[in-house]
Amino acid sequence: MKKKFSKLFTSLCLILVAALLIQPATASAEEDLFYTYTYDYWGIERESPDAYAMNKVITTNTFGIGNLNSAEGMFVKDNQLFICDTLNNRIIQLSYENDNYSLVKVVTELNNNGKMEPISLPYDIFVTDDNEWYIADYGNERIVYTDDSQNVIGAIYKPEDEETIEADFKFKPKKLVVDAAKRIFVQAENVNKGFMEFEYDGEFVGYIGAADVQFDFIDYFYKLISTKEQREQMEAFVPTEYSNISLDADGFIYATLSTFEDENAASAKPVRRLNAKGTDILIRNGYYEPVGDVQYGSGGGYEGPSKFIDVAVLDNECYYCLDMTRGRIFGYDFQGNMLYAFGGIGYRQGNFKFPVAIENLGDSLLVLDKELGTITQMTLTTYGKLINDALNTYKKGEYDISADYWEQVLKLNGNYDLAYIGIGRSLLRKDQFVEAMEYFKLKFDYKNYSKAYKLYRKEWVEDNITYVFIILVVLLVVVFIKNTVKKIRREVSEE
Structure with a gap:
């Protein structure tokens, strides 16, 4: 009897030890899960292999310069990463080589003919092929451009145009791009007429790509039957503001729009490709419009449709939209087909708390998190690379290779x-x-x-x-x- 009890006790101990050993491994596997999905023809969410995998999370504190404070923008040129550390009133330049980052410099002031001018609340930066920096100097109410040594070349302030600019208008630039002809396109605060366009010498040209007016039919009906006094108290139907701007390899503007009513999500066209006339020429041949999530609820405390806060465009015309609602990244090909979606809101690696900017760096995507003060780098997996290779070879006319x-x-x-x-x-x-x-x-x-x-x-x-x-x-x-x-x-x- 004692012998049987001893064997039973030994067996129970072995089972308990095995369970303790297995449990941490299971938890680790769950923590590493990076959920990726797409939608089929019927609008059903289909899980897929990961197209991107976590590489690393970058914090500027590791370079001995303190943490980011409400950083609003970043830009990638070649292997150089530029970060607008907004509330710290500085721009940080990092260099990326052999999968490692190193600090190049921290810029807090600019040299304007010998006078040092501090940067104030930088929201965005664009760096041209000849290494000129264009900074959305929000706090100083200007766009300022410098050479690579931060000597001021020129600046743009509030346009003096009485016909199109109101007297009490404050020029608060938030996002910008510069094309090959050195034309500057600006998304400014409280501007709903489209992007502001400037020549290199600072001359204000006008607006381009005004967003469509969003209105509710019921409100419109009430306006028709209301008195003049009642109509004056109702909100006017005005075009909405863009949330961000990007430039593709051919010089076309990609714009995101996030200020629309939830019920208008399907028709809001939250990502657009604008030609020189400001006309939207984005191709939309997928099962669904490129609007982010096709099906959505209110789980996890987040509700409503996807709302894009930024877009990154690859050389093959694939583009990645960053969703501020649920912290997801939606990839689309040049025909508007959804490639995959991944990411989310949370503290786990690969998730975000307040994503504000996305850029591509080689085979990686970088996402700037305003709240966490981090930049998350995600790199293509074998599966993701095969999809990219298929699209790239098709664009080159190598149809047999693409099919393979x-x-x-x-x-x-x-x-x-x-x-x-x-x-x-x-x-x-x-x-x-x-x-x-x-x-x-x-x-x-x-x-x-x-x-x-x-x-x-x-x-x-x-x-x-x-x-x-x-x-x-x-x-x-x-x-x-x-x-x-x-x-x-x-x-x-x-x-």
Whole structure:
């Protein structure tokens, strides 16, 4: 009896020890989980392999310069990272090499012809190919540009334009980009007419890309039947402000919009691509408009649609939108197809508390967190790189190689609709219309299916026009002979 009890006690101890050993490993695995998903044709959320994985979290305190304080913006040029440490009134430059960051310099003041002028509340920075710095010097109510040694070259203050600028207007620049012609486009506070455009010499050109007016039909109805006094008390229908601005490799402006009513989320066009006239030319050929989450609730204390606070554009015209509602990143290809979404609100690595800016650095994405004072670096996984390679080779016209990459993607994720569509697009480009139609039909891509069908019908007609013509001629001859025979028989019978 004692022997049996001893064996039972020993077994229980071993089970307990095993459980203690397994538990931490399980918790660690859960902590490392980086949830990535996309949406299918039916709007159902589908989990997918991670396209990006956590690399590191950067804090400026590790460089001996203290932590960030409500940083509002950042910019990447080559391997250089520029951070607008807003409440600390400084700009920090870091260099990235061999997966490590090093401090280049900290700028708190600028040299204006020998006079040192302090930066005040910098919100954003843009650095050109010739290393000129353009700073949204919010506190000083100006855009200031300098050389690489921070000698002031020029500055832009409140435009003196009585026709378009109100007398009590305060120039508070928050975001900016500079194109190849040195035109400066600015998103300024309390400006709802679009982006302000300036020439290099500071001349105010006007506004570009005014956002659409957002209004509620019920409010509009009440305005129609209200008295003048009641209408004056109601909020006017005015265009909304953009939340951020970015520039792609071809010089087109990408703009994000976050100030719209929740019920208008599907039609608000929260990310746009503007040409020189300010017209939105963003392609939207996906299952759904590029609006972030298709389905959303109020879980975790966060409710409402995705609202984009920034956008980063890659050289292949894929773009990543940063959502301020749930801290997620939404990737889209050049056709507006959703690639994947990941991230979230929280303290776990890979999540954010108050994300305000996103940039791409090589194969990585960087996200600036205003509340935590950190920059999170996420790097492409094998799965994410295969998707990028498939898109890149397609853009280069290497359709066979692109299809091969999509096949590899399907081996890792058989439910990835875009891989089937990608193979179909490659087949379409190779004039294999019937095969392309099969892939498009499989994933309900009716736009591309219709395109393939029209091309297939055109090809069929061109290939068979001779036979069709011969058949028509034969039919006409047969009809002619038949009618002639009938006529002869009728004449004979009459005689």
